[in-house]
Amino acid sequence: MREYNSLRVGLVTPGTRPDLEEVEGRILAERGSVSLLYQVLLNSEAIASGWERMLTAVRNRTGVPPPIRELIILRVAVLNGAPFEFEAHKPIALREGVSEEKIAAVRQGMLADVFNPEERLILQLTDAMTRDVVVGDALMTHLKQQYGDERLVELVATVAAYNMVSRFLVALNISH
Incomplete structure (x- = not known):
């Protein structure tokens, strides 16, 4: 097992703190295991619990198509220099039908011809959202016309949530 000497906080070993039993149970139910990220998050029960609920909603409870969601996640990871997140989601993206060619284009930071108009x-x-924070009116108007309020909120929340994830990972040196 690899040691994580560069982590800026300790890991919480699942099953060692009775006060975390409920949140660990939800994490296990949704994700099948308590990942390295969640072992760090468990340092704060409130944060781990809120994080699990929010990210579960973003990943599993919206109408954002899984391939689009995974492209967003991979792109945010590249833009924020979060290789842990990229590597964690690459197999999910492949499973959801994102091609190796599109994954390579995202990794290179390109808006290549491999992407269809919706993906672009x-x-x-x-x-x-990731580079500039402010999104121009023309782009937002186009997105709203294309998707409506509910889907636009879900898309923006997905980008925002994974910016939070990647920035958390980078700040605390959580990497492979």
Whole structure:
């Protein structure tokens, strides 16, 4: 087992703190294991619990198509220099039907011809939110016309949530 000497906080070993039993149970039910990320998050029961609920909603309870969601996640990981997140989601992206070619283009930071118009539009939103924070009116108007309020909220929340994830990972040196 690899040691994580560069982590900036300790890991909480699952099953060692009775006060975390409920949140660990939810994590296990949704994800099948308590990952390295969650072992760090468990340092704060409130954060781990809220994080699990929010990210479960973003990943599993919205109408964002899984391939689009995974492209967003991979793009945010690249833009924020979060290889742990990229590597964690690459197999999920492949399983959801994202091609190796598209994954390579995302890794290289390109809006290549391999992306269809919808994917390009979503990646433009991802880039604007991640790089600039402010999203221009023209892009938001186009997105709203294309998707409506509910889906637009879900898309923006997905980009925002994975910016939070990647920035958390980078700040605490959580990596492979």
